[in-house]
Amino acid sequence: xxxxxxxxxxxxxxxxxxxxxxxxxxxxxxVKMGVVQKIFYIHVSSAWVSFLAxxxxxxxxxxxxxxxxxxxxHIAGASAEIGVVFxxxxxxxxxxxxxxxxxxxxxxxxxxxxxxxxxxxxxGYLLLRQSDGERNKVARFSSAFGLVxxxxxxxxxxxxxWWNSRLHPVVFGDGKNQKGGGVEPExxxxxxxxxxxxxxxxxxxxxxxxxxxxxxxxxxxxxEQVYTHFS
Amino acid sequence: xxxxxxxxxxAWLIIxxxxxxxxxxxxxxxxxxxxxxxxxxxKKNRKMVR
Numbered sequence: 001x002x003x004x005x006x007x008x009x010x011x012x013x014x015x016x017x018x019x020x021x022x023x024x025x026x027x028x029x030x031v032k033m034g035v036v037q038k039i040f041y042i043h044v045s046s047a048w049v050s051f052l053a054x055x056x057x058x059x060x061x062x063x064x065x066x067x068x069x070x071x072x073x074h075i076a077g078a079s080a081e082i083g084v085v086f087x088x089x090x091x092x093x094x095x096x097x098x099x100x101x102x103x104x105x106x107x108x109x110x111x112x113x114x115x116x117x118x119x120x121x122x123x124g125y126l127l128l129r130q131s132d133g134e135r136n137k138v139a140r141f142s143s144a145f146g147l148v149x150x151x152x153x154x155x156x157x158x159x160x161x162w163w164n165s166r167l168h169p170v171v172f173g174d175g176k177n178q179k180g181g182g183v184e185p186e187x188x189x190x191x192x193x194x195x196x197x198x199x200x201x202x203x204x205x206x207x208x209x210x211x212x213x214x215x216x217x218x219x220x221x222x223x224e225q226v227y228t229h230f231s
Numbered sequence: 232x233x234x235x236x237x238x239x240x241x242a243w244l245i246i247x248x249x250x251x252x253x254x255x256x257x258x259x260x261x262x263x264x265x266x267x268x269x270x271x272x273x274k275k276n277r278k279m280v281r
Binding site: 035036038039042043046082085088089092093096097099100201205208209211212215216218219222223225226 | 232234235237238239241242245246249250253256257260261263264267268271
């Protein structure tokens with residue numbers, strides 16, 4: 001187990017160096033925006049990880065409701081936390097990019113608004129998991145919330161395609177009033193390397209989160225043993 | 232350039248802060264777990280001596 005963790009950590013570290021080299025040195029500078037466009041790589045790859053994390057929460061929530069799976073409950077918790085962290089990155093790098101490209105930090109545009117709602121929904125999910133009460137009930141309630149919250153993920157993705165988004169560009173595919181511009185092959189390759197790097201990091205973080213949750217569970221079990229012994 | 236620098240700094244700060252928190256949380260829980268296991272083991276040993 002520890003060896004696999006070390007391999008994953010080494011892979012993500014190596015990928016990180018390659019990704020940084022590709023982002024800052026290898027990939028071409030965009031003509032219109034200049035170097036600021038390079039924010040795209042961390043912004044999009046973080047968004048990818050948050051979507052992946054929330055999808056994992058969705059699948060694990062299904063498993064918790066359907067089969068009362070303990071491991072799935074721990075994975076869902078760790079994954080939701082990571083999703084929130086990476087959505088926070090999206091929500092901070094986005095406005096910095098927007099300030100330079102659109103001359104404003106924030107605008108209540110569909111993509112930005114739905115992303116903010118997504119962020120708050122999963123904070124709600126994490127808070128629900130912390131609530132007091134019978135463990136099975138808390139697990140079922142929070143898992144039901146995890147299922148409902150996932151509805152927002154495709155909405156965030158499709159927001160710029162469904163609604164009239166004047167600012168946020170559609171890069172891949174076509175939007176309602178705009179055609180996707182696509183990216184240069186070098187930029188696409190750099191983005192793929194960044195996405196792979198972030199995915200490795202996600203796997204490392206989930207494994208760590210699950211290990212912590214299991215240790216917490218063990219402590220709880222020991223404490224119950226002590227409690228029953230003295231009562 | 233300042234925007235690019237700020238964006239990457241903020242992103243890496245968030246990632247490393249989360250990693251730091253995770254490692255600290257793990258160490259704290261591991262210490263607690265070792266302490267409880269040690270206490271329970273000692274109790275078992277005492278019972279066996281009696």
